[in-house]
Amino acid sequence: MSLRDILERTEQYTVEIINGRNRNRLDRCYRVFLFLLSRAYRNVVQLRLTLFDNLLLRQHVLGCFVVSVGNLTVGGTGKTPVVELLSRTLAGRGRRVAILSRGYRSKPRPFWERLRARLLNEQDGVPPKVVSDGRGVLLDSSQAGDEPYMLARNLVARNGSMGVAVVVDKDRVKGGKYAINHFQADTLILDDGFQYLRLRPWINILLVDSTNPFHNHEALPCGLLREPIKNLRRADYIFLTKSNGGTHLRHLRRFFRRCNPRAEIIECNHEPCYLQHVLTDERQELAVLSGRRVAAISAIAVPESFENYLTALGGEIVYRKRFVDHHRYHERELLDFCAEAVRQGAEYLVTTEKDAVRLPPLPVDIPPFYFLRVEIKILSGLDAFHKCITRICLS
Incomplete structure (x- = not known):
């Protein structure tokens, strides 16, 4: 059995545990272990946020409009279609858009290339990976990561329309500077950026799966939360994805209004x-x-x-x-x-x-x-979405 198979089986077992599997003593002991890790993780995440809030850790400001799109939970909210809709709409309004992604599970740069940059003390180090320059797709999915490759393929220039550049780098401050310098980007979409606090966004868009908003309300790895629920107060817009008109949406809306009265709420469906x-x-x-x-x-x-x-x-x-x-x-x-x-x-x-x-x-x-x-199809809050687009375009 390969290391990849072992890791995937461990991941699958962990998912089963946090979803309620409780067959034997081993399951219960493992869940207690995950719970203890979860408490430690939550405290570290909240401490990090406090350091940024009190300016003890630096937030970078780039010379263009930055829009962050992200989740409170791990996966499953349908973020990529929302990023695509936002990018296509802004590009259609004449903005020069670049998407910044960390390229989850993409192949890293070759070791020798990274070593050379370090030994030569190159100022910017290894440059970000350019998945698309807006005119064509330059990398495959293994090099770019699944979502960046999908976005690049769907957002290239067609029929005279302006394309969207897609840049991958774990350091999205560096990726943003690269997009500004090489593609003259005036709008940066920070993909999966709600927890990326090093780059200051002008607008924070939070996606919440309306069918399973916060899973079991526990942080990783005992649940799916990346940070405490109360931090949704950072959001300027809350997209309720997978909305189906159920009565539970009224309760969700009331909850969001209590936690974050200023955020606009937009219901949408895939x-x-x-x-x-x-x-x-x-x-x-x-x-x-x-x-x-x-x-x-x-x-x-x-x-x-x-x-x-x-x-x-x-x-x-x-x-x-x-x-x-x-x-x-x-x-x-x-x-x-x-x-x-x-x-x-x-x-x-x-x-x-x-x-x-x-x-x-x-x-x-x-x-x-x-x-x-x-x-993505917006079911309610279309006016709020258009106001968001106009706010960016008039910046």
């Missing part, structure tokens, strides 16, 4: 648009799944939401395969999935757009393989 072949630009209407036998494969934080889409579209899921979030597929895994899907009589193979960028070469003689394209 809606399937079409199916696209994982290898080509061929698209199919969603209705093609109605009454069909479907095999689903995914490695995302909340696979149930993806599978529920397929069921709602009339598909019958005859086989499903789930991996941990951001899993990078091996060829053997894909072969096994396709073989089992065929044995179960699947007529279509379907995955998510994020998973599609991580697939190895496809085997031959398999059913049609598509990814489900999902886009």
